[in-house]
Structures are given as C-alpha cells and as structure tokens.
Amino acid sequence: xxxxxxxxxxxxxxxxxxxxxxxxxxxxxxxxxxxxxxxxxxxxxxxxxxxxxxxxxxxxxxxxxxxxxxxxxxxxxxxxxxxxxxxxxxxxxxxxxxxxxxxxxxxxxxxxxxxxxxxxxxxxxxxxxxxxxxxxxxxxxxxxxxxxxxxxxxxxxxxxxxxxxxxxxxxxxxxxxxxxx
Amino acid sequence: xxxxxxxxxxxxxxxxxxxxxxxxxxxxxxxxxxxxxxxxxxxxxxxxxxxxxxxxxxxxxxxxxxxxxxxxxxxxxxxxxxxxxxxxxxxxxxxxxxxxxxxxxxxxxxxxxxxxxxxxxxxxxxxxxxxxxxxxxxxxxxxxxxxxxxxxxxxxxxxxxxxxxxxxxxxxxxxxxxxxxxxxxxxxxxxxxxxxxxxxxxxxxxxxxxxxxxxxxxxxxxxxxxxxxxxxxxxxxxxxxxxxxxxxxxxxxxxxxxxxxx
Numbered sequence: 203x204x205x206x207x208x209x210x211x212x213x214x215x216x217x218x219x220x221x222x223x224x225x226x227x228x229x230x231x232x233x234x235x236x237x238x239x240x241x242x243x244x245x246x247x248x249x250x251x252x253x254x255x256x257x258x259x260x261x262x263x264x265x266x267x268x269x270x271x272x273x274x275x276x277x278x279x280x281x282x283x284x285x286x287x288x289x290x291x292x293x294x295x296x297x298x299x300x301x302x303x304x305x306x307x308x309x310x311x312x313x314x315x316x317x318x319x320x321x322x323x324x325x326x327x328x329x330x331x332x333x334x335x336x337x338x339x340x341x342x343x344x345x346x347x348x349x350x351x352x353x354x355x356x357x358x359x360x361x362x363x364x365x366x367x368x369x370x371x372x373x374x375x376x377x378x379x380x381x382x383x
Numbered sequence: 384x385x386x387x388x389x390x391x392x393x394x395x396x397x398x399x400x401x402x403x404x405x406x407x408x409x410x411x412x413x414x415x416x417x418x419x420x421x422x423x424x425x426x427x428x429x430x431x432x433x434x435x436x437x438x439x440x441x442x443x444x445x446x447x448x449x450x451x452x453x454x455x456x457x458x459x460x461x462x463x464x465x466x467x468x469x470x471x472x473x474x475x476x477x478x479x480x481x482x483x484x485x486x487x488x489x490x491x492x493x494x495x496x497x498x499x500x501x502x503x504x505x506x507x508x509x510x511x512x513x514x515x516x517x518x519x520x521x522x523x524x525x526x527x528x529x530x531x532x533x534x535x536x537x538x539x540x541x542x543x544x545x546x547x548x549x550x551x552x553x554x555x556x557x558x559x560x561x562x563x564x565x566x567x568x569x570x571x572x573x574x575x576x577x578x579x580x581x582x583x584x585x586x587x588x589x590x591x592x593x594x595x596x597x598x599x600x601x602x603x604x605x606x607x608x609x610x611x612x613x614x615x616x617x618x619x620x621x622x623x624x625x626x627x628x629x630x631x632x633x634x635x636x637x638x639x640x641x642x643x644x645x
Binding site for chain 1: 391392395396399401418419420421422423424425426427429430431433434435436437438440441442443444446447449450451453454455457458459461462
C-alpha cells in the first residue's frame with residue numbers, strides 16, 4: 203500500500219465534499235458523510251488497487267455510505283427533510299449576478315433532478331469520469347448510465363433554455379423510458 | 384430529414400469523447416449535413432460545460448476546520464498503525480483527479496488527446512445565436528464575427544506566436560493561444576480575439592492549404608439578459624475533447640510552421 207494514501211485522501215477532500223453535497227444537498231450532512239467515508243476508506247485501504255483511479259474508489263465508498271445512511275435514517279423513522287433541503291446553491295447563490303446567475307441556474311436545474319440522475323451528472327460531467335468508470339462506481343450497466351445521463355442533460359438544457367436541436371422528430375429523440383434496469 | 388441512425392446516446396457519447404474513430408466520423412458527417420444534429424450535439428456539449436462550471440466554485444470552498452482536523456487525525460492514526468505492518472513502499476502511479484479549474488493555456492500542458500477532425504463552427508452567444516458551418520466555411524451570421532474575415536486576422540493567424548498578441552487598427556486585439564495539427568497534419572491555431580465592441584471570441588482556425596478556415600468559435604464576455612452561453616473556455620475545452628485534437632506544438636515546431644506563411 204502506498205505511503206501516500208493519507209495524502210491522496212486529504213487532497214481529494216474538496217472533491218469528496220462536492221460529491222457529498224450534491225447527494226445530500228446539505229453541507230452539514232455532507233460533512234458527516236465525508237467523515238464516514240474517510241473512516242471506511244482508511245479501514246479498507248488494503249482493498250484499494252494501486253494503479254486504479256483513487257477518486258473513483260473513494261466516490262464508490264462515499265455513495266455506498268450515503269445509501270446506508272439514508273436507509274438507516276428511514277428505518278429509524280428519523281425525519282430529515284433531505285428532499286426539501288435543496289441547498290446545493292448555498293449562501294452564495296443569493297448574491298448572484300451576471301455569469302453567476304447562470305451558474306446558480308445550472309445548480310438549480312441539477313438540484314431538481316432525481317438523485318440517480320444528479321449523481322451521474324456529477325461523476326461524468328463534473329468529475330470527468332468515463333461512462334465505464336461511472337458505471338463501476340454506481341454498480342449499474344453502462345447503458346443505464348447513458349440513458350440517465352442523456353435524460354438529465356435534456357432536462358437541464360430545457361431549464362436553461364439551451365436549444366436542444368432535433369425538434370421535428372420526436373420518434374427518434376423523445377425521452378425514452380429506461381429499459382436496462 | 385435523413386435518418387442517420389444516430390440516437391441520443393450516440394450523440395451524447397460523441398460530445399463526451401466516448402466514441403471510437405469510426406463512430407466519430409459517422410457523427411461528424413451527420414453534423415456537417417444536418418444542422419439539427421449538430422445542435423443536438425452542441426446541447427450535450429453545453430450541458431456538460433455548464434455542469435462542470437457550476438460546480439467548480441464548490442472545490443474552492445474551504446473544507447471546514449473541524450472536518451479537516453478529524454480526517455487528518457484519522458489518517459495519522461491509520462498511518463501509525465500500518466507503519467509496522469507495512470513499511471514504506473514506493474508511491475504507486477495512482478491517478479488522483481485534481482480539481483481542474485484552469486485550462487491549459489499559453490505554452491501549457493497538453494489537454495488535447497486526439498486528432499481534430501470535425502469541420503464545424505459553433506457560435507454560441509446571446510446576439511449571434513447558433514450557427515453551424517458546413518465544410519469549415521467561416522460563418523458571418525453574427526455581427527461578432529466581422530473581424531474574422533479581415534485580412535489582418537488571417538495575417539495574425541499566420542504570424543503571431545502562441546503566448547503573444549497583436550493589436551488591430553480598429554481597437555481589437557488578437558491573442559495566439561496554442562497551435563496543433565489535426566489528424567491530416569493540418570496546422571490549426573487556438574486563438575482569442577478581443578473585438579472593438581468589447582466582446583471576446585475564442586476559437587480554433589485551421590489552414591487547409593489555401594486559406595484559413597474557422598473550425599470553432601464561441602463569443603465570450605457578453606452577459607446580455609436572457610440566455611447566456613456556457614463559459615466559452617469550457618465549451619472550447621469540451622469541443623476539443625469531443626472531436627479530439629493533437630497535442631499543442633512546441634515553440635520550435637510552431638515557429639517552423641509559421642515560417643511557411645511568410
């Protein structure tokens with residue numbers, strides 16, 4: 203195991219936190235999640251294969267920790283109104299002008315996506331992982347990654363008023379229901 | 384409308400640089416012939432760029448002290464525990480995705496990986512709207528692009544070294560960013576052009592033998608009300624990534640290429 207495991211972990215904290223915020227949509231919940239993720243990663247550091255993407259490995263742990271956490275919260279009957287939290291934008295969003303307005307409009311559009319689409323946008327478009335790497339992090343087939351990602355981007359484009367092209371042929375380019383789940 | 388047999392997954396995969404050379408070619412052909420398809424691809428390029436840009440500031444948020452301290456303690460404890468069991472090995476060639484907030488710029492690190500093959504010109508801007516060029520023709524549908532037809536512009540493309548700039552008589556300014564060759568060996572330049580009206584055009588032009596052809600351009604620096612384009616640099620980056628482009632030429636190779644325009 204590499205000596206620099208801890209260093210890599212700390213260097214990746216901003217990215218982990220960003221992914222966590224996008225999942226939880228609450229900075230406080232996200233920070234707890236990042237902590238749990240790091241605990242798990244350190245406990246399982248031997249299972250990390252050197253030469254593979256460290257960030258993908260960490261994102262996978264983080265996402266699994268998030269699933270565990272939401273499941274536990276649900277079974278405990280704890281009321282955390284995560285769905286209504288919608289705090290992707292943070293305090294900065296309120297003060298936005300000009301270009302920042304576009305940024306917060308984008309955040310708002312992504313914020314409104316279902317979680318399974320939001321996480322894919324984050325991993326592919328934001329963290330620049332390949333479809334294959336994303337599929338491995340999420341444990342779903344590549345076809346599922348692509349159909350969710352395409353749907354998510356069409357919705358975001360709609361929200362932002364980005365022209366979508368291909369208007370006259372709904373048979374080819376309409377939103378398709380996912381078939382590969 | 385011709386049915387190109389291209390579904391959204393394919394067009395999106397093109398925008399994301401996930402296609403192989405043969406598939407890429409099929410999409411490029413369809414884009415050149417069918418503006419609606421080009422626009423669809425542009426939608427995928429832009430949503431990617433928007434998402435990336437929107438989440439970029441989050442990386443700059445300071446990690447809360449309490450969290451950072453806890454993680455550092457955990458790491459220290461873990462390293463202490465594994466120090467006996469696992470004495471230092473070499474650092475492995477692990478890929479850590481670093482926050483990538485700046486594009487490689489003048490003389491910068493290579494961020495293009497594959498040959499640039501598409502001959503499309505994309506113009507995203509509040510005023511110019513969206514124009515798709517066919518066969519690499521320079522499109523002048525938007526007022527912003529008037530400068531691109533001026534002889535001074537062609538002249539600058541063929542002489543200004545990357546990292547340098549040249550003022551124009553009308554108050555505009557040309558900056559050469561980088562040079563590269565596409566898969567046919569065609570000499571291409573990435574540039575920025577400050578126009579006298581205050582907007583900046585970011586673009587790629589290639590010299591296909593007889594003349595310069597605009598392959599890509601976005602208008603930046605315009606914040607008109609309504610639809611605002613994704614950051615032009617992100618869009619350019621996404622474009623180059625999607626179609627693939629050779630690594631930037633070294634200063635020497637570029638100088639040699641520019642000598643042919645003397």
